[in-house]
Amino acid sequence: MDKLxxxxxxxINEKLYMKDPESSGLGKKIIEFSIQLINDIxxxxxxxxxxxxxxxxxxxxxxxxxxNKHKLLLYLTSWYxxxxxxxLVFATNNIKNPxxxxxxxxxxxxxxTKEDSDFSHINEILLNNIVINEYSKSYLTKEVDAENKxxxxxxxxxxxxxxxxxxxxxxxxxxxxxxxxxxxxENGLHQHYLKEHFPSLTDCTNKITPTQYLTHLVxxxxxxxxxx
Amino acid sequence: MDKLxxxxxxxINEKLYMKDPESSGLGKKIIEFSIQLINDIxxxxxxxxxxxxxxxxxxxxxxxxxxNKHKLLLYLTSWYxxxxxxxLVFATNNIKNPxxxxxxxxxxxxxxTKEDSDFSHINEILLNNIVINEYSKSYLTKEVDAENKxxxxxxxxxxxxxxxxxxxxxxxxxxxxxxxxxxxxENGLHQHYLKEHFPSLTDCTNKITPTQYLTHLVxxxxxxxxxx
DNA sequence: AAGATGTGATAGTAATACTATTATATTTGC
DNA sequence: GCAAATATAATAGTATTACTATCACATCTT
Numbered sequence: 001m002d003k004l005x006x007x008x009x010x011x012i013n014e015k016l017y018m019k020d021p022e023s024s025g026l027g028k029k030i031i032e033f034s035i036q037l038i039n040d041i042x043x044x045x046x047x048x049x050x051x052x053x054x055x056x057x058x059x060x061x062x063x064x065x066x067x068n069k070h071k072l073l074l075y076l077t078s079w080y081x082x083x084x085x086x087x088l089v090f091a092t093n094n095i096k097n098p099x100x101x102x103x104x105x106x107x108x109x110x111x112x113t114k115e116d117s118d119f120s121h122i123n124e125i126l127l128n129n130i131v132i133n134e135y136s137k138s139y140l141t142k143e144v145d146a147e148n149k150x151x152x153x154x155x156x157x158x159x160x161x162x163x164x165x166x167x168x169x170x171x172x173x174x175x176x177x178x179x180x181x182x183x184x185x186e187n188g189l190h191q192h193y194l195k196e197h198f199p200s201l202t203d204c205t206n207k208i209t210p211t212q213y214l215t216h217l218v219x220x221x222x223x224x225x226x227x228x
Numbered sequence: 229m230d231k232l233x234x235x236x237x238x239x240i241n242e243k244l245y246m247k248d249p250e251s252s253g254l255g256k257k258i259i260e261f262s263i264q265l266i267n268d269i270x271x272x273x274x275x276x277x278x279x280x281x282x283x284x285x286x287x288x289x290x291x292x293x294x295x296n297k298h299k300l301l302l303y304l305t306s307w308y309x310x311x312x313x314x315x316l317v318f319a320t321n322n323i324k325n326p327x328x329x330x331x332x333x334x335x336x337x338x339x340x341t342k343e344d345s346d347f348s349h350i351n352e353i354l355l356n357n358i359v360i361n362e363y364s365k366s367y368l369t370k371e372v373d374a375e376n377k378x379x380x381x382x383x384x385x386x387x388x389x390x391x392x393x394x395x396x397x398x399x400x401x402x403x404x405x406x407x408x409x410x411x412x413x414e415n416g417l418h419q420h421y422l423k424e425h426f427p428s429l430t431d432c433t434n435k436i437t438p439t440q441y442l443t444h445l446v447x448x449x450x451x452x453x454x455x456x
Numbered sequence: 457a458a459g460a461t462g463t464g465a466t467a468g469t470a471a472t473a474c475t476a477t478t479a480t481a482t483t484t485g486c
Numbered sequence: 487g488c489a490a491a492t493a494t495a496a497t498a499g500t501a502t503t504a505c506t507a508t509c510a511c512a513t514c515t516t
Contacts, residue, residue: 019462026463042370047503058464063505136364142270144425153426160429176431176441179419183445186418187411194410197372198381201388203404213404217411221448247493254494275472286495291474 010082013151016075019065029055030065032121034072039126043073043134073138074152079122080131081155084109088162098169099219105166106218110188110211132189132196160185171222180221184214238310241379244303247293255293257283260349262300267354271301271362301366302380307350308359309383312337316390326397327447333394334446338416338439360417360424388413399450408449412442 014020021027033055038046046069052059066072088108095101113128139153147153163181167174174180191210194202204210242248249255261283266274274297280287294300316336323329341356367381375381391409395402402408419438422430432438 024462044369048505049503058466059504060465060506061463064462068504133368137368139425140361140365140421141272148425157426157428176436176444178429179422179431179441180445182418182422182429183411183415187415190410190414191407193368194407197367197376198385200385201406201410203407208404213407216404217408217445217449220451221445223448252493276474277472286497287473288475288496289494292493296473 008083008086010079010086012075012078012082013154015150016071016078016152017066021065021075026055026057026061027065028121029057030062030072031076032123035076035123035126035130038073038076038130038134043069043130043137070138070141073134074147076127077131077135077138078152078155080124080127081159083124085155085159085162088159092166098166102166102170102218103215105163106184106215107211109163109185110191110214111209112192132192135189156185167218167222174222180218184218188214236314238307238314240303240306240310241382243378244299244306244380245294249293249303254283254285254289256349257285258290258293258300259304260351263304263351263354263358266301266304266358266362271297271358271365298366298369301362302375304355305359305363305366306380306383308352308355309387311352313383313387313390316387320394326394330394330398330446331443333391334412334443335439337391337413338419338442339437340420360420363417384413395446395450402450408446412446416442 009022019027021031030051034046034051037051037054041050048062048066048069049059052062066075088105091108092101092104095104113124115125117124139147141147160178160181163184164177167177167180188210191202191204191213195204195210199205204213237250247255249259258279262274262279265279265282269278276290276294276297277287280290294303316333319336320329320332323332341352343353345352367375369375388406388409391412392405395405395408416438419430419432419441423432423438427433432441
């Protein structure tokens with residue numbers, strides 16, 4: 001992640017904010033410090049008032065950017081998936097062999113974010129952590145169908161679509177490419193969570209990664225050896 | 229699910245309640261109607277005050293049974309997994325063939341609950357729905373490690389252990405039995421959710437079930453044909 | 457220099473998530 | 487059958503949350 005990413009701008013659904021946080025210093029501060037604060041105290045305890053204190057700004061000013069903290073979470077997670085999509089496309093674009101391509105894709109989507117790319121005010125390591133801990137709360141709500149219609153999950157859906165296509169390119173006879181794609185993304189996060197909080201519920205450790213588990217799962221399911 | 233289940237008592241961690249809801253009429257009403265209400269309005273909007281109105285009782289009385297709504301959710305989901313465990317053991321006990329046993333286990337764990345067993349005040353169909361929609365909220369919290377130490381997730385963990393063992397009995401060389409077991413349970417719920425709210429993210433429909441998808445996934449991964 | 461826009465400060469409201477106290481039922485033990 | 491113990495109901499009160507509204511002030515623009 002370097003110079004090449006400098007110019008990247010991730011497009012977020014405009015209905016998620018009242019005022020574009022990328023358009024001002026305060027907006028960027030809101031993003032930067034909300035990531036830190038949500039990471040520290042968890043999404044439930046996170047409030048705009050507390051965030052205001054952190055950034056030396058007022059609650060009411062934050063409300064001018066985001067309607068509520070739920071929309072902010074949707075903004076942050078959308079950004080994350082957009083960033084993932086960018087990495088996916090960038091890293092697999094020039095790979096012609098379908099198996100190699102899928103292998104790389106699984107790696108990109110399930111690895112731990114180990115370093116902050118520094119190309120923005122967004123700390124990707126912390127954001128990755130937030131997604132592991134909070135993403136499902138962004139859709140497990142009574143408003144999910146209405147918000148889905150508004151396109152709030154569009155980036156994630158596009159990403160699943162891309163993965164599913166790569167799966168089909170490896171094995172066109174496989175009957176569940178979309179389910180498998182969503183399993184890779186969702187269970188990737190879940191295995192990371194289990195490793196941290198429920199080690200007895202996973203084989204993932206410091207030596208065995210979710211990437212290894214899911215790679216094995218996918219390629220055996222597709223009845224297609226990695227190096228065949 | 230009939231007579232045989234009449235005598236079943238699912239043992240819930242005593243620290244989850246202040247007063248055993250099974251010990252009184254009001255307690256049973258709290259369980260019965262909290263399931264209905266959470267199902268109707270979602271866990272976020274659910275409050276003890278609203279529940280009090282529903283059952284013609286007072287908020288303060290409910291607080292004598294449960295410290296807060298989070299503990300109530302843990303109680304309900306523990307009960308669900310306990311019930312699942314009972315069904316699993318009951319249905320697989322006398323199956324000797326490991327593949328057949330695992331096949332049955334996956335079916336039990338990933339099917340939709342279609343009927344209420346009527347052996348208690350608990351509506352299993354609604355509870356199944358609650359687990360699909362809310363279970364991850366019960367552990368995606370900042371208190372997860374402390375609560376795990378208290379044994380609040382013990383039943384679920386035991387269930388994953390049982391499944392992992394069945395996987396190993398089918399293929400002792402498989403390296404990720406525990407991760408696969410947790411994937412079956414967690415992704416089973418997730419595929420049901422996707423089917424309902426994000427049909428474009430799954431291949432599961434009215435004709436293709438999460439059970440079929442996961443059965444195929446597991447048996448192909450284990451490199452072991454179902455009817456071989 | 458005037459006008460538009462962005463931010464900060466303050467105040468206020470309804471709801472949530474409780475706790476405490478007291479009163480009134482109901483159960484149980486003798 | 488009555489007292490004592492226990493369960494439930496009613497009421498009130500608190501701190502916090504999740505906002506909305508208003509106004510003052512600063513800054514940026516033209």
